[in-house]
Amino acid sequence: MPPLLEVQNVSKSFGGVAANVDISFDVAAGEILGLIGPNGAGKTSLFNSISGEVSPDRGEIRLEGRRISGTGPLVCARAGIARTFQVVRSFDSMTVRENVMVGAFSRTNRAREAMAEAERVLDVAGLSARADHAAYSLTPPEKRRLEIARALATRPRILLLDEMLTGLTPTEAQSGVQLIRDVRDQGVTVIMVEHVMEILLPLIDRAVVLNLGRVLTQGLPKDLVRDPAVIRAYLGDKYAG
Amino acid sequence: MMTNSILRRRRNELVAGVLVLIILAVLPLPIRDVYTQNLIILTILYAGLSQAWNILGGYCGQISLGHGLYFGIGAYVSTMLFVSAGIPPTIGMFAAGIVGAVAALLVGWPCFRLSGHYYAIATVVVGEIGYLLFLNWDFVGAATGLYVPFHGENWAALQFRTSKLPFHYVVLAFAALTWIVAWVIEGSRWGYSWRAVRDDVTAARSLAVRVFPSKMAAAAISGFFTAIGGAIYAQYVGYIDPDSVLASSFSVLIALPAVLGGVGTLWGPLVGAIVLIPTSELTRSYMGGAGGIDLMIYGGLIVVIALARPTGLVSLLGIRKQVGGANAAPT
Incomplete structure (x- = not known):
């Protein structure tokens, strides 16, 4: 192998x-x-x-x-293959949850499935409490976590x-x-x-x-x-x- | 439950949408003044046109300043079909929409290789080319333009002389349709992809978002509805020429309500149109357009908003803008 x-x-x-x-x-x-x-x-x-x-x-x-x-x-x-960026690239007009859903939509066309997947990876990344906040309002370490959550949502x-x-x-x-x-x-x-x-x-x-x-x-x-x-x-x- | 925060928000928006629709449906009933009726019709028409623009310029972030081209194409296609083939505009407007969508794809194919301001500049040029083509094209009346023949009071041709009321419902249906399309897109995979493309192309790509097809899809839908708006406008005014439907000022007029009200928001186009269209019409009629004072007030308003509230009026009114979370209770 x-x-x-x-x-x-x-x-x-x-x-x-x-x-x-x-x-x-x-x-x-x-x-x-x-x-x-x-x-x-x-x-x-x-x-x-x-x-x-x-x-x-x-x-x-x-x-x-x-x-x-x-x-x-x-x-x-x-x-x-999923990645994060050296300089954080969050989708700043969207909420944390919506950011992660963009990643989840790479595996599904259904919004509900993308939402469920976002829920799961936000939990893994410890961001559940911030899910409905605007991405730009996150602290730098939270933004790094957001990038990881978003990447994980693509099921890499x-x-x-x-x-x-x-x-x-x-x-x-x-x-x-x-x-x-x-x-x-x-x-x-x-x-x-x-x-x-x-x-x-x-x-x-x-x-x-x-x-x-x-x-x-x-x-x-x-x-x-x-x-x-x-x-x-x-x-x-x-x-x- | 947290999972449903998006679903709840979307349901609330839909309820608000239905309420606004009901208000706009009963609004003209007590109004007897033709001038006011006309003002309301134009406002709603521009709300719809600007929502169509918003689909590409707002949600997908591709600032087009050439939408006058699709507007004009829509006006010409439905009018030509009516004049030379006798096809009623209620059918012709869908042909116009399809031609508008195809035009938007043809423009998008080269122009979406440019980004940001370069894309916007390219669309200005394309719009201007369209204007010059129609100005010199004898088949469509060139500079003389086209009169829409009056076939008597009828819905098929959207011709009403005795009352403006039917037209009010035509433009309201148009604006409601564009709103619903934007609402559906907002909750779908496309909407998420488009907003990702707008916010950060590189990050979007790394998440398997297909950037170019996203822009093309947004352009096609946007061009389709802009052209339908043009077809409706042609029936409303009864006469079109390149200056009245293809002038570059139309491209700006279509984009401005969304920009003023809030780019990439469901309510931005309507809110912007409610502020802009009456302002521009009233200043024009009271100042007589002399020395372009109406345009100065218009421009000044835009500068003030751009400086004070770049995210648009919607954020000022406390309607939840699409930049979420601000209203969400901290946990």
Whole structure:
């Protein structure tokens, strides 16, 4: 049985800038994979390739053996890829519930079914009490939760979280961590881009480290923090040794 | 129960809609003054036209400033069918609607590749092209225009000379129909997709919303009803030429009530029309249109609203605007 998601030799350049160079890794069903690396390492570009926003120049991304790279966001979303955005993109003229229903309508034409699905994922995301508030009135951590709820409503196989914990207070981040664990326990595989290492490392099962568009290394979180190459990428030569 | 907050809101809106319909149905009965009757008819007609515009410009967020084209096409198609083929406008208006929808699709095909202001500018240009085409097209009377022949008092041709009352109910039916269509769309998958497209295209796409087809569907429905409104207008005034149905000012007049009342809301077009149309008619008749004072008052009103209440008058009146939650009790 193939892995759930295969990223194979993916390269993507924007003009003269190579955002991703020959990136390969697999993601197993049910794991939480951390995609880490310093700013400009190509994490968000890779997310955009996986979610179909952009097409890789070379290489292929496969979901359960089926190629999804280059098919566009619509096909990727239908196939089971959902995502959140680094800069929150809520539908601000709509209520929280209506936001989530947009996601739910990707699986049904019936408003009542979409409402029931919204009810379910709002509960998972801990937003039930805010369901009838305007999306723009939410606090930043609530907006992140809204994005997750909206993504979950599409019934994804894989959820891509782009800096979902960045900029939160420690308490908010901890409840975010719990939400991500809950999501995984519901059978959704999670790939997350994150900077906050002390929160990320205990949460993820495995990490892929990117630097300057390439895969620097991958492995278990506890091994990576001791890897001189990783320390060098983050802190410079002085600290690696 | 929480689940039904949307259903409850929608039911309340429907009840309000029926009440407003009843009020508007009895409103003209005591009125004997022809001028006032005319004012009410125009107001309701523009409420319907603006609701048709609202389907594309409001719910789907594609600000079209070329809807005068579909309005004019509707007026011309039904009138031409009546004049040259004897097809009564009650049937002709649906042909007009279909031609209007097709025109909206043809305009949308290239223009929806543009976004925001670029789309709006493109629709202005398309509207102007339409105006010039009809101005020079002899088959449809060119600059001379077309007279709608009077076939005696009859419903099939929507021709009434002795009383304006029948026409009141014709435009009321039209406006009610556009309102119901907007209400149905608001609660359907399409409505959710369209609003998502309006608020954030990238996020919409990531949720499997089909952006281009959404815009095209909204354009077709919007063009259909705008053209029907044009066909009704042609029967009402009895004479059309490019200046009276295709001028770019019509495109603005159709959009403004919704913009003023509240874009993408069920009640915005009606509320906006109630404020705008009598204001514009009254200033024109009392100021005699001299020096365009009526237009200055009109424009000033829009500037004030845009600055003070960009979400429209509906939010001011406390009618629940579609931006929800504000009225929901905090839990």
